[in-house]
Amino acid sequence: MGRKILAVGNPIFNQRKELERIVIASRDITEVTKLEKELEEAKTLKEQYRREVDILRKINQGNDKRIIYQSEQMKNLMFEVERVAQVESTVTIYGESGVGKELIAHSIHQLSPRAEKPFIRINCGSIPENLLESELFGYEKGAFTGALNQGKKGLFELANEGTLFLDEIGELPLNLQVKLLRAIQEREIMKIGGTKPIPIHIRIITATNKNLEEMVNEGTFREDLFYRIHVIPLMVPPLRERMEDIEHLIYHFLEYYNDRFTTKKHFSEDAMEMLKAYKWPGNIRQLQNVTERAMVITANQMITANDLVKILDNRKKSQNPVEVRSIIPLTHAVQETEKQLLDLALSKYTTLTKVAEVLEVSQPTISRLYNKLKNNQMGAKV
Numbered sequence: 001m002g003r004k005i006l007a008v009g010n011p012i013f014n015q016r017k018e019l020e021r022i023v024i025a026s027r028d029i030t031e032v033t034k035l036e037k038e039l040e041e042a043k044t045l046k047e048q049y050r051r052e053v054d055i056l057r058k059i060n061q062g063n064d065k066r067i068i069y070q071s072e073q074m075k076n077l078m079f080e081v082e083r084v085a086q087v088e089s090t091v092t093i094y095g096e097s098g099v100g101k102e103l104i105a106h107s108i109h110q111l112s113p114r115a116e117k118p119f120i121r122i123n124c125g126s127i128p129e130n131l132l133e134s135e136l137f138g139y140e141k142g143a144f145t146g147a148l149n150q151g152k153k154g155l156f157e158l159a160n161e162g163t164l165f166l167d168e169i170g171e172l173p174l175n176l177q178v179k180l181l182r183a184i185q186e187r188e189i190m191k192i193g194g195t196k197p198i199p200i201h202i203r204i205i206t207a208t209n210k211n212l213e214e215m216v217n218e219g220t221f222r223e224d225l226f227y228r229i230h231v232i233p234l235m236v237p238p239l240r241e242r243m244e245d246i247e248h249l250i251y252h253f254l255e256y257y258n259d260r261f262t263t264k265k266h267f268s269e270d271a272m273e274m275l276k277a278y279k280w281p282g283n284i285r286q287l288q289n290v291t292e293r294a295m296v297i298t299a300n301q302m303i304t305a306n307d308l309v310k311i312l313d314n315r316k317k318s319q320n321p322v323e324v325r326s327i328i329p330l331t332h333a334v335q336e337t338e339k340q341l342l343d344l345a346l347s348k349y350t351t352l353t354k355v356a357e358v359l360e361v362s363q364p365t366i367s368r369l370y371n372k373l374k375n376n377q378m379g380a381k382v
Contacts, residue, residue, distance in 0.1 A: 003030045007136040067103050068252045071242035078107070084232055085111035089186065092169070092229050093207040095236030097362045098285030101169060101207040104236055108205060111162040117162030120155050125171030125364020128371050133176055134192055137183075143193025156189045156200050163203045168364045169229065170210035170221065181225045204229070208360065226228065238278040239287065246276050249284060264306070265295050270305040278312070282360060289357060339373055 007026040014020045071073065084091055085108045093101045102121065127135055134143075138154030155164060166172070172180065184204060188197040206229050215221035237245065248335045250267065250309040258264055267275065267285050280286055293311055294303045328336075356366040 003028060005029065050297060050317060052161055054220045058274035064250070067100065067107060068249050069245050070248050072165060072238075073237045075241045076102075077236065080234065081107050082111055084108060084234070086113075087232075088203055090229050091205045091232045092212070093205065093234045093236060094240045095207075095209060097209050097281055098283035099236040099238055101209075101236055102282050103162075104234065105165045105167075105205045105207060105353060109165075109203075110202065111328065114203060115163050118159050118166045119163050119165065121165040121167060122155050123167045123364055124363070126367040127249070129176075130132070130175050133179070136176070137179065137189050139192035140194050143191070148341045151191070152229065154189065154191065155197065156202065156238040158204045160200050161202065163205060168208060168362070169206040170212060170215060171364055171368070172207040174220070174222065177222045177324070181222065181228060184225075240368050241284045242277065245278075247272065248285065249287055250275055250291060253288050254295075257292055257295050261295065263295065264299075265298065265303060266300050267294075268302050268304045271295040271308050273304050274308050285357075297382050325349075338369055341350050342373060 005026050006029045009022045009024045011019055012021045012023060019082070067074075067078070071080070076107075091105075091108060093104050104120075106119060109115060118130060118282070122135065124132065134152065134154065136154050136156060138152050138157055141149050141151040163247050168359075173182075182189050183200065186197070187201065188199045189208060190197050202213055212221055212230070216223045216226050250272070275287070275290075282289070290311055294307055298307050341359060342355070345358055349355050349358065352366050352370060353363050356363040359366065
């Protein structure tokens with residue numbers, strides 16, 4: 001049952017050229033067929049590996065920010081990245097904070113025909129609204145008080161012929177969404193104080209950790225802009241959905257920090273199992289942070305599970321409960337809690353990036369909160 005036989009029949013004719021008999025030679029080719037199938041599968045696998053290596057080589061060429069992955073989800077995503085890179089369509093990268101959206105954007109640029117041209121990144125949530133327009137589009141000399149005498153090129157101009165990566169696109173104010181839409185549609189921009197449009201030839205990649213469709217329904221994001229940037233959506237899965245990548249990322253960070261700190265530290269087997277079992281709500285950024293912290297504060301060469309417990313427990317203990325002592329409007333309570341948390345964090349850490357990390361929110365969120373509270377304080381003094 002289930003075996004394959006190759007049979008070859010040879011006719012035998014008599015002197016009158018009449019068919020007298022048929023001699024059939026047969027042989028079992030089951031194993032031959034099996035070997036041929038295995039060979040074909042090996043060729044397919046080899047081609048797949050060749051493509052993966054080719055993608056990684058192109059991405060990592062001259063780039064110290066490597067994409068480390070082993071999971072099928074990321075392999076499929078990177079194959080999609082390779083295909084998308086060859087076209088000029090606008091891409092929007094979705095994913096939670098810390099999953100590596102900027103690395104994906106940079107990979108698209110590195111694999112594209114624009115690889116030798118500029119890759120310019122701007123975080124739409126980290127720059128105050130009154131400065132964001134001049135950063136994006138630039139300005140002519142004398143356009144406003146405090147403007148440089150020679151004027152200034154915006155990021156659109158600096159990225160010309162290359163790629164402009166708009167991170168946290170969901171934080172872009174509505175009035176600038178109109179100008180961005182025009183830039184994408186018309187392929188030209190107008191500087192602040194300018195009188196003539198400037199043609200641009202760039203590829204635009206955007207990224208967000210928000211649901212833009214919900215924002216469209218809420219009226220906080222323009223529908224026409226959404227459809228312009230949502231041509232090719234890419235979803236970067238969170239780390240908890242690709243657990244196979246954790247061990248490879250850990251070894252990568254170990255190698256990086258051992259080289260940086262001139263050490264030879266490593267995780268014990270139980271520590272490695274703990275790291276692989278953890279859900280990582282902060283994704284790759286959190287994993288990197290925990291790895292670095294463990295290597296810095298651990299005196300021994302081997303980092304054990306006990307060392308990690310202290311680090312992960314400290315993260316939980318840092319979130320002190322909020323105590324409510326009187327009834328006040330909810331908006332006031334939220335604002336006061338935000339202010340106290342930010343003041344406390346700023347008293348301990350010197351950068352907004354570090355504050356965002358310990359409060360476990362995105363850096364743009366902290367920047368907006370910081371600017372809002374600062375403006376409120378200035379308004380109160382006036």
